[in-house]
Amino acid sequence: KTIQYVLNLVKQHAANIAQQYNDDVFYKAAERQSSFPEFRLLSHRPFLELCRRIASDWINQKSYRQLDQQLILSFILDTNSLINGLVDQFPHNTIQLFLIMRGLLSSEVLFVGLKKRYRVNFGVNQNTKFNCLMAVPFRAKDVAAENTEFGHPDVAILLTQIAYYYKGLTDLQMRQCFDRLNQDESDPEMIYDQWISLEDENDKIASIKQWKRVNLKDNQQRTQLLFPTFQYNMLVIDYFLNHFVFPQEAKQFPQKLVASAWDLSSSLREKIITGFSGTNDTQLLLPPENDHYQYLPISTNSDEILKRIIISKPTIQVILDVGALFVDGTNRQIAVKWLDLSDKIKIDYVVYFESDSIFVCDRQYQHHAFLTSPASEHLDRCVFYLDEIHTRGTDFKFPHKFRAAVTLGNGLTKDRLVQACMRMRKLGKHHWLSFWSSNEVHQQIRTMKKNSVSPNEKENIDNRITLTDILRWVYENTQQTT
DSSP: OHHHHHHHHHHHHHHHHHHHTGGGEEEEOOSSTTSOOEEEESSSHHHHHHHHHHHHHHHHTSOOOHHHHHHHHHHHHOTTOOSHHHHTTSOHHHHHHHHHHHHHTTTOHHHHHHHSOBTTTEEEOOOTTSOOOSEEEEEETTEEOTTOOOSSHHHHHHHHHHHHHHHOOOHHHHHHHHHHHHHTOSOHHHHHHHHHHTSOOOGGGGGGSSGGGOOTTOHHHIIIIIHHHHTTOHHHHHHHIIIIIHHHHOOOOSOOOOOOGGGGGOTTOOSOOOOOOSSOTTSOOSOTTOOEEEEOOTTOOHHHHHHHHHHOSSOOOEEEOTTOOOOSSOHHHHHHHHHHHSOTTTOOEEEEEETTEEEEEETTOOEEEGGGSGGGGOGGGEEEEEOGGGSSSOOOOOOTTEEEEEEEOTTOOHHHHHHHHTTSTTBTTTEEEEEEEOHHHHHHHHHHHHHTSOGGGGGGOOOSOOHHHHHHHHHHHHHHHO
C-alpha cells in the first residue's frame, strides 16, 4: 500500500514535473480523473525534484515532531544517511516503512519503474498458458520473456501496479472485485463511495452513484455502465491487486542465484563452448549513404509517426520498428492505418505479423495468410510493418529501390540494430535505410555527440545527426548492457 500511495503522489505531481522538465519527461494526461496518466522519466534530472515533492507530501501526512521530520527526510532522501538516529525513537514497523520509502526514493526503485516502457520493457503476460498475473519483463513489444520474473520484490510490485494502471481491468477481473465487495466486505457501501468519488460527475454515472442502486445481476448495467466506469479507476485496481494478485503471487526468497551469458565462458569451465551467430555484426554493414535521420517530437503517437513516414521522400515501403515506437495499437491496427494513408494508386496491400504468422490486408480490409495471397507475388504493391520481435529471424525478398524506416528506441543495442537493418538484404546496392528516433533518443545522441568533442571544438560542432553519431550511441548502449 505504500507503493500505491507513492504512485498516487506521482499522479498529483506528474503534470507540474512534466511542465518543469519538458524534454526529460513523457506525459499524457489521463482522460478521467480516476485514472493514472501516462508518465515516464526520460532522464534522471526530474527524479530528484519528484522525490523531494513526494517525501514532503508524505511527511506532512504524519504527526512527527519537526526535529524528527528532518531526520526522517534526510534518511529517505539520502543513501549516505545512517539509521542510527531513528532506531531508538521509532518502533520496528515504522522503521520498516522508512526503509521502504528510502528504497523507492533514494535507492531509485521508483526511478527504475518510471523509466521503463510499458508493453516494451514490462507488462502482464496475456498468454493464458502463463498462469501469472504479476508484471514480467518483456523482450520486445508485446512479447513477454518466457519463464522470467523481476527478481527485486519492490520492483515487481511497482511495475505490476503501473502495468494495471495502464491496461485496466478485464470484465472478469471487475466481476471478481464486485463479487468480493458484495459478499465479503462488512461495509461495501463505504468502499464503493470511495471508488465513485474519484469519478467525474456526469449524467452517465448518476444511476450508479450509490451502492444500493448497483444490481450485479443486471447484465446490461454491469457490462455497459459499471465495468467501463471503473475499469481504469486506481482504487478499484488497487483493490483487485491487494486481494487477488499480491497475496498469491508476490514472493521473496532469502537467497537467489544470478548468472548471465558471460558465465558460459568462465575460466572454471573445462569444456569448449561453441556459439552461433546468424548475422556477422562485426563488419561494416551500414553503408554511409544510409544516413537520413529524423527525430520525432515528444509525445508523438503511432498515427503521427505514420503520417510523417508517408510524406517522407524518397518513399518508404518498409517499417523496421526495432525501437518499438509504435505502441498505440496492435500490429494489425497499425498496418491497416498505414494502408489507409498509403497511395491507393501504388499500394494494394500491407504485410504484418500476428501471433508469429505473416498476414496481409488488402484494400477491402480482408486479412489473409501472406503465402497464399496474391500479395506474395506482387511485393512491389505492398508496404511492410515489422514489429520489434520480427526485425530479426524474418526474410522477405524486397524488390529493388525499397527503402526502410528504422526506429530508434531507448536502450537499442548494436546486435538488435544490425539484425533489423539486415532485413534489407541488398543494403548499399538496391536497398536503403532512414533512421527515425524518439525525442528521448535524440536527446541522448545529441548529448553524446557534444561530449565526444573537445571543449575548443564545441562552438563549431555540426548539430546534424549522422550515422556515426547513431552508431556511437548504439555502441554505448551495448557496453552498458554487458
